[in-house]
Amino acid sequence: MDGLRVARMCCQFGADRLKGLVLIDTAPAGIGKDRSKEWVFFSADDADGFRKWGTQGVLTDRAKFNEEFARWMVSKPTENYVKWITRIMNSTASGTAALLNESSAYQDYSQTLRELERKTSLLYYGNPDNIKVVENWAKVNTPSASVKLLSKHMFFSESAESFNKDFDHYLATIAP
Structure with missing residues (x-):
């Protein structure tokens, strides 16, 4: 969702000084007909229960939600790693x-990204579950x-050396 905050700032303040925008395992829009086919957070009918899990799950059973989400975010969910994330x-x-x-369900920055096309460098990281959708949307x-594939949500931490090398290369392409 942090990438969406940057997009919102582009709408509010303009993007004249923006050199690049990186979206890491996020989506430009909150809701669509089918998140398996559209680059969105939630499917409108919530057939997969993802929206309910991400909102009500936090309120009804925070410990269970945290445990599930922490394990989903990482490749090697050791007990200490999960405890660190849940803390x-x-x-x-x-x-x-x-x-x-x-609130992410009600945001749509698809047009903002379209307007940034060729004005600034755009880099999207998608996860194995949505990489094809991200690639199609970008195309x-x-x-x-x-568009780059990430292994899990927290790949930048788990594969820091690889991520930093890739990210440093990206930054070099947008340096003045």
Whole structure:
């Protein structure tokens, strides 16, 4: 969702000074007909229960939600790693976390990304579950964007050396 905050700032303040935008395992829009076919967070009918899990799950059983989400985010969910992640997650109040997750359903920055096409460098990281959807969306909407596959949500931590090498290369392409 942090990439969407940058997109919102582009809408509010303009993107004249923006050199690049990186979206890591996020989507330009919150809701669509089918998230297995569209680059969105949630399917409108919530047939897969992802929206309910991400909003109500935080409120009804925070410990279970945190455990499931922490394990989903990493390739090697050791007990210490999961505890570290859930400790960080618990620093956000449950109501706030639920509101952040739910509010993403009502945001759509697809047009903002289209407007940034060829004006700034765009890099999207997709996960194994949505990489084809991300690639298709980029091809149609922002063909100059680069799309990279990440192994899991927290790949930048788990594969820091590989990520940093790739990211340093990206930064070198946008340096003045």
